[in-house]
Amino acid sequence: MSVGRYGEFGGRYIPETLMSELHALTSAYERFRTDAQFNAELEALLHDYAGRPSRLYHAERMSAQLGGPQIWLKREDLNHTGSHKINNVLGQCLLAKRMGKTRVIAETGAGQHGVATATAAALLGLECEVFMGLEDVHRQSLNVYRMELLGAEVHTVNTGTQTLKDAVNDAMREWAGRVHDTLYVLGSVMGPHPFPMMVRDFQAVIGREIRAQLAGAVGDVAALPAAVVACVGGGSNAIGAFYEFIPHEQVRLIGCEAAGRGVDTEQHAATIAKGSVGVFHGMKSLFCQDGDGQIAPVYSISAGLDYPGIGPEHAWLHSIGRAQYVPVTDDEAVAAFEYLARSEGIICAIESAHAVAHVLRIAHEFSGNEHVVINLSGRGDKDVAAIARYRGRFISE
């Protein structure tokens, strides 16, 4: 495959104003990804600051209740800032410093990536501005204030659907106007090359740890999970969990996308189930779109999965049949959110609950000596008020 391509997917479909900067970013990344000092600094931050390695927790009660496989939870929710997003932003913000940038910008949906970027920027002394759709500003107001506490400026985006897609549009517009001192810290494995590759590489630590931790836990260096299950919006936590296992065909890789009110309604964000090939946000991939190639409005209870596209590497893994992608509705995700809280005492992000929900469905397909890993990409504090509203309880934060 050519550089930046995953089969037919990927590429660099971006205005000319940004092309020189993308080339510069690609060169800088190629240089530093093999630089011992850069990697030592990143590893130290991941360990000492973010709290890596995150735990791989054996969910024994859940395993016993479901009567299927041994279920393991990869606790990305326990990272500093409460999600996997910190892995990528520490990498990109360090790179920004090495490139001589003094300012970072980011898009955010649920606010997790915005909070993580604001955190890394505070730590590393970078200016930070975050773009967030008006609808998400309302449903994730705590995260808005968190970003402000961390010294970031939050721009409310009130164009289009006022969600993640529109936040990406405005972040790209902002970057096109100011590249000399600014890096756009993209939050997922999407956008133009080198972002899908770079973000994947920074998140691949998740899968590497899963493999080593599982082998250690079962006392067999050759042990592999029967399945790795993760939620997919743009797909960064999923590719991070999957990447290590792609060459191991016996490991089922399952991405769970947001089906909102159902894939048979107009209100979903199920890109693989309902989308088609297109070109948007810098990449050729799969998108929810109408018959005229207009990007379709999407919906999910989860702001982090409320995106009409998916990263190009996922589109490719789907096209070659290496990974499977399944839709999970709001109802199923909320039920799984509540189930995990009661059975294991863990309140996970509503995004991650999509992956939990699918494991509840497929547990019976596995035997007790098989291992299924769920990537718990984030913690659920941010979602508590919304889940209460979903259940008809109105609580103030």
Added chain:
Amino acid sequence: MNDIAKAFSGGASKAFIAFVTAGDPSLSASESFILDLVAGGADLIEIGIPFSDPIAEGPVIQAANVRALAAGATVSKAFELARRVHEKVATPLVFLTYLNPVFHYGYQAFCERCAAVGVSGLIIPDMPFEEQGELKDIAAQCGVAIITLLAPTSVERIKTIAKNAVGFCYLVSSMGVTGVRSEITTDLETLITEIKKHTDTPVAVGFGIHSPKQARELGRYADAVIVGSQIVSLIAEHGATAGPVLREYVATMKAALSECD
């Protein structure tokens, strides 16, 4: 001669390129506005096919995209608009749109339809030089030019892009997105001199241009100026009665461009 070349055959006077969003506020209004722009002296018309997420556009043209889509504009209707205009005037027409509507329509079908309705070129802001391969040959076979963009940051890329340019080179005056700018700080004269070392294809400058003063200044070294947001603003401001205002505006800009030499 490709139709586009006609726009640049005006001798001493530099060319004026006008942009309208198809279907803002309606398809029939767009048709009549284009005829007004031509009557005012526009040498080439860029018809914008509205897109849901125009990432290279500033607020003015974003809003026009929203209005046009809300009023029911589609790719097919934009073709219909071009066909009707082409039947009435000989002024060259190009489309400006984002890649996804073209990709979704099918490259071959889209380019054939362009040729059939009299559209001579395509400007696709999210298709940089590196990605043009998948479309360029198909377009060329249909006689449709893929008009490439250059930016103040293109520096090391200028040679390759300029050498391969067809139709005209669209030089983006400033970083950022489309929209009226009071001042353009880029050293465009040096950039254009560099571009012209590598190609005979005309160079048109766009992004931020609105005043006769800017046109006079740019006309000294560019082959054309492109005005989008200012025209779209006039349409938004004057609505159905924008016609005479547009005609007068273009005439003023053309007069400024003829004073360059």
